[in-house]
Amino acid sequence: MIKTAHQRASGDTVAPRRDLQRLVGYQLRRVGSLVVKELSRILSVVGLAPGQFSILMLIDEHISCFQMDLARLANVDRSTLVPMIERLVRLKFIKRSQSDDDGRAFHLQVTPRGRKAIEQVMPDLRAFEETITDAMSAREKSALLQSLHRVEEALLRRQSTE
Numbered sequence: 001m002i003k004t005a006h007q008r009a010s011g012d013t014v015a016p017r018r019d020l021q022r023l024v025g026y027q028l029r030r031v032g033s034l035v036v037k038e039l040s041r042i043l044s045v046v047g048l049a050p051g052q053f054s055i056l057m058l059i060d061e062h063i064s065c066f067q068m069d070l071a072r073l074a075n076v077d078r079s080t081l082v083p084m085i086e087r088l089v090r091l092k093f094i095k096r097s098q099s100d101d102d103g104r105a106f107h108l109q110v111t112p113r114g115r116k117a118i119e120q121v122m123p124d125l126r127a128f129e130e131t132i133t134d135a136m137s138a139r140e141k142s143a144l145l146q147s148l149h150r151v152e153e154a155l156l157r158r159q160s161t162e
Helices: 005-010 024-046 050-061 067-074 078-090 112-133 138-161
Strands: 094-098 106-110
Touching: 024 050, 024 112, 050 067, 050 078, 050 106, 050 112, 067 078, 067 106, 078 094, 106 112
Parallel strands: none
Antiparallel strands: 094 106
8 A cells, every 4th residue: 555645754554535536626637638638649630739729620710810819719828829820821721811900910711621621520529529428418518518617717817817
């Protein structure tokens, strides 16, 4: 049996309480790691990482969005976003064009090639989503999504005050 630091110091031989399994952040990290691993496998077919695919999807959902708006939508800083956009442009998954109103602003649009990449992986992504939620009722899935949105909002509020 492995002893915790407290047990080693006190000489206790009681089984560990499994404190880590009671921590929401720890469980989110473990599940997140598994999700990213599977998403990476699925998305490798089109040559994208999960973050890059998320950016592609956001551009597709927000037709002709500005690059600066995308950073806010994706909750990533510009230094992270710019290389992702550059990669999507190189792959010809998105088109970037300068705004007529502001030469410093760029519109982003998904190209037909980018849309084809999305359509290629969506069946596997939907199947993976079903795998994740298979053991949940519709009500449980809805509650989980609501809870995750609240967690995200709380973390974003915390970051904005730091």
